[in-house]
Amino acid sequence: MKHTESLKKNFQFRYVYNRGKSLANRHLVMYVVKTGRQINHIGISVSKRVGKSVVRSRVTRLIRESYRLTEERVARGYDIVIIARVCTSTASFEEVRGSLKHLLKKHNLLLPRAAKKEECRL
Numbered sequence: 517m518k519h520t521e522s523l524k525k526n527f528q529f530r531y532v533y534n535r536g537k538s539l540a541n542r543h544l545v546m547y548v549v550k551t552g553r554q555i556n557h558i559g560i561s562v563s564k565r566v567g568k569s570v571v572r573s574r575v576t577r578l579i580r581e582s583y584r585l586t587e588e589r590v591a592r593g594y595d596i597v598i599i600a601r602v603c604t605s606t607a608s609f610e611e612v613r614g615s616l617k618h619l620l621k622k623h624n625l626l627l628p629r630a631a632k633k634e635e636c637r638l
Contacts, residue, residue, distance in 0.1 A: 519592055520583070523559030532559065532597045539622045543607050543615040544579070545599040548623045552593050558583060562600040575600045575612075582613040591625045 523529055536547035551557070560579050562572040579598055583590075598619075604612065620626040 518587065519554075519590075520556045520558050520587060523557050523595065523597065528557070528595070529559055529561070529597055532595045536595070536597070537623070539619055540601075541615050541618055543601055543604045543612060544619055545601065546619040546623065547597040547599075548625065549595045550593060551595055554592055556590065556592055557595045559595075559597040560600070561597060562604075565602055566600055567605045571605050575604050578604075578607070578609055578612045579616065582609070582616045585613070586617060586620065586626070589627045589629065590620060591627055594625065596625075 523532070532547045532549050536549040538545060538547045540546070560576050562575050562579075564572070566572055566575055579600065583598075598616070607615075617626065
């Protein structure tokens with residue numbers, strides 16, 4: 517991920533939980549805090565209720581890849597914590613990606629797409 521670093525320490529997660537604004541949908545819960553830095557920090561939390569370690573790892577990879585593909589359109593300067601809900605264990609990649617985009621839009625973090633330049637063909 518080019519413009520994003522990971523949240524790793526417990527105190528970093530707690531700061532986002534305590535100070536952040538949360539929104540949720542069927543698959544994910546997202547906490548966001550504005551930091552004002554030039555990069556984002558993202559933390560992904562998948563509890564043991566979601567499933568065994570293989571399932572939790574799969575869910576984490578799905579969330580991380582969904583974020584990576586939309587990272588260019590995400591506003592910078594935020595700490596973001598994404599929590600997977602139990603039903604995410606059976607969700608497809610498209611469902612997880614749609615849920616992530618939905619929450620980014622609700623938090624007003626998703627920037628509009630850049631207009632594609634039309635190629636002139638001779």
